[in-house]
Amino acid sequence: xxxxxxxxxxxxxxxxxxxxxxxxxxxxxxxxxxxxxxxxxxxxxxxxxxxxxxxxxxxxxxxxxxxxxxxxxxxxxxxxxxxxxxxxxxxxxxxx
Numbered sequence: 430x431x432x433x434x435x436x437x438x439x440x441x442x443x444x445x446x447x448x449x450x451x452x453x454x455x456x457x458x459x460x461x462x463x464x465x466x467x468x469x470x471x472x473x474x475x476x477x478x479x480x481x482x483x484x485x486x487x488x489x490x491x492x493x494x495x496x497x498x499x500x501x502x503x504x505x506x507x508x509x510x511x512x513x514x515x516x517x518x519x520x521x522x523x524x525x
Contacts, residue, residue: 484508
């Protein structure tokens with residue numbers, strides 16, 4: 430049975446040759462951030478900032494070799510998808 434997917438979650442299953450542990454960790458963090466935003470513990474804008482800060486720090490690290498650079502590019506794209514999904518959630522009208 431595939432895991433339940435929050436409507437705003439980024440699709441984290443796309444990277445080629447992905448590390449299953451890394452993908453599980455990203456999915457867990459993505460779910461946690463969305464849960465914190467959903468229950469009001471974390472403002473959406475703060476969540477986007479956290480993800481973007483993580484992307485900046487990740488981009489500043491060393492990636493030696495073509496394979497490492499490709500993986501870095503893929504992981505940065507995943508962080509951008511997470512930030513974009515949070516930004517999209519912020520634009521959705523709140524239903525009461």
